[in-house]
Amino acid sequence: MEFPPDGYLSFAFSASSWVFLSLTVHFLFQQRICAEVGAAPFSSHWQWQKIPVFYSICCKSWCNKICIVVVENYRFWDIPETVKMDEEEASSFKKHQSGAIHPIVNCDKKASYGDNAIFSSIVVVRLADKCCEYCRRLLIRTLDKTISSLEVQLAAARAAKADNSNKGSPVVTKPGMEQFKERPKVFFVMGIITAFSSRKRRDSIRDTWMPQGDELKRLETEKGIIIRFVIGHSATPGGVLDRAIDAEEAQHKDFLRLNHVEGYHELSSKTQIYFSIAVAKWDADFFIKVDDDVHINLGMVGSTLSRHRSKPRVYIGCMKSGPVLAQKGARYHEPEYWKFGEEGNKYFRHATGQIYAISKDLATYISVNRRLLHRYANEDVSLGSWFIGLDVEHIDDRSLCCGSPPDCEWKAQAGNACAASFDWSCSGICKSVERMEEVHQRCGEGDGAIWHTSF
Structure with a gap:
């Protein structure tokens, strides 16, 4: 037939x-x-x-x-x-x-x-009809991820090129696209915001939860975790303060130097530059900002982030909504308080500034648009404002804001070690130089935990 x-x-x-x-x-x-x-x-x-x-x-x-x-x-x-x-x-x-x-x-x-x-x-x-629909959705998702990846690559290259145009920058020295191609793929980058006067704080961290020397390099190669102290330069580059950091860097090799003039009221700008430089230097899934008076359990931080690895735009931290302080002289005075409505109003929900993490797409967004993003007096408010109009998933994770002992100790004994610990009253661990070792002994996950944790 x-x-x-x-x-x-x-x-x-x-x-x-x-x-x-x-x-x-x-x-x-x-x-x-x-x-x-x-x-x-x-x-x-x-x-x-x-x-x-x-x-x-x-x-x-x-x-x-x-x-x-x-x-x-x-x-x-x-x-x-x-x-x-x-x-x-x-x-x-x-x-x-x-x-x-x-x-x-x-x-x-x-x-x-x-x-x-x-x-x-x-x-x-x-x-089959159902398989057809599945294939169409799979194709759309694949194309979306491809387009998003290309946008991130282009943005990172532009950011690196822009940073290279700033003469005298100690970080970006190669053409944008060339440096972008050489970015190592890592899990997360943790930037510890520090100051010239905080040498003892840095040493207390090096002596407790932050690996040193060969262990720091091993952490990068085996786990894809980058940890750096983030600092700019003084108002007189090359002065005694900068030379002290040069000597410390030669000894420990754990700094990320920014083309930024250090100053307490410049923290929003410093954070912005940190994300821009970090996203140009490393192809990371997440970028973390943490203060230098906070205790960290790296294994718990990695486990927390790994649960959100498949999400394109996430903003992770302990979300809060504090009052907008209009009174002059207050520690967290907001000069632009009138933008937030009547006196007594609260800020929009945002992550507390002691520690938070953002995904790669958000770090790239900050890098590309940093000259357009408005900076408020408080750095954590600034970051929250940059994401308020974006399609971003806010994740409130309370393991990132445990109290110092006995709070974090009880949780560790119960098998739920905290990712980060500090005292709300001090916006960090009170007297951290003297107490960091104690907190580490009582609330730490164990020095070998990071090597036995799979992400």
């Missing part, structure tokens, strides 16, 4: 489209990406002869039974050949034509190339 090769969902491709499809299917076959591929490879002279091709591509990772069947490509001058079928194939074909198995749509289109030659390419696709 003879049946013409119609009655299926068909698409007639142009020559260029067919070439692309053929090469794509051939590539997938050779790379063994899909589970089953049957038939011989394409002939190198497919343009000049009839080529029987029957590729059954069953990609089990997408759906159990998604079959894309490329049946035949014909070169013909007048009338195409008929296809012979045995009785079993004919019966199956008639069922499809009658719609007993799946409703089929016929689409025939001919493309003419030259005066005499006509090429017709018939692609037969049989997909």
Whole structure:
């Protein structure tokens, strides 16, 4: 019995489209990406002869039974050949034509190339409705992620190039795109905001929860965790303060130097520059800002972040909404209090400034738009304001703001070690230089915990 090769969902491709499809299917076959591929490879002279091709591509990772069947490509001058079928194939074909198995749509289109030659390419696709919908959604998600990734890469390259234009910067010294290509892929970057006067605080951290020397390098290579003290320069670059940091850097090699003039009231600007430099230097999933009087359990921080790795735009911290202080002389006075409504109003929800983490896309957003982003008096308020109009997921994680002992100690004894500990009353650990060792002994996860934690 003879049946013409119609009655299926068909698409007639142009020559260029067919070439692309053929090469794509051939590539997938050779790379063994899909589970089953049957038939011989394409002939190198497919343009000049009839080529029987029957590729059954069953990609089990997408759906159990998604079959894309490329049946035949014909070169013909007048009338195409008929296809012979045995009785079993004919019966199956008639069922499809009658719609007993799946409703089929016929689409025939001919493309003419030259005066005499006509090429017709018939692609037969049989997909279950649910699998079709799944594939469409999967394709959309894949394209979205690809576009987002390209946008992040472009933004990072622009940021690096812009930073390079600032002469005298001790961090960015290569052209933007060149440096971007060399960025190492890491899990997270933790920037410890510090000051010239905080040498003892830095040493208390080095003696407790922050690895040193070869252990710091091992942390980077094995776990993809970067930890740096973040500091700018003095109002007189090259002065005694800067030379002291140079000597400390030569000893410990754990600084990230910014092209920024240090000052307490410049913390919003410093944080902004930190994210810009960090995202240009490392291709990290997350970027963390932490104060130098906070105790950290690195394993718990890593475990916390790993739960949100698949989310594109996340803002993680202990969310709060404190009062807007209009009184002059107050510690956290807000000069632009009138922007937040009447006196006595509260700020919008934002992460407390002792520690917070943002995903790569948000760090890139800050880097690209830093000259347009408004900076309020308080750094944590500034950061929250930058995200207020964006499609960002705010994650309130209270393990990032445990109190110092006995609070964090009780939780550690119960098997729920805190990611970060500090005293709210002091906006950090009270007398951190003297107490950091005590907090580490009573609330620490154990010095070897980070090496046995899988992210």
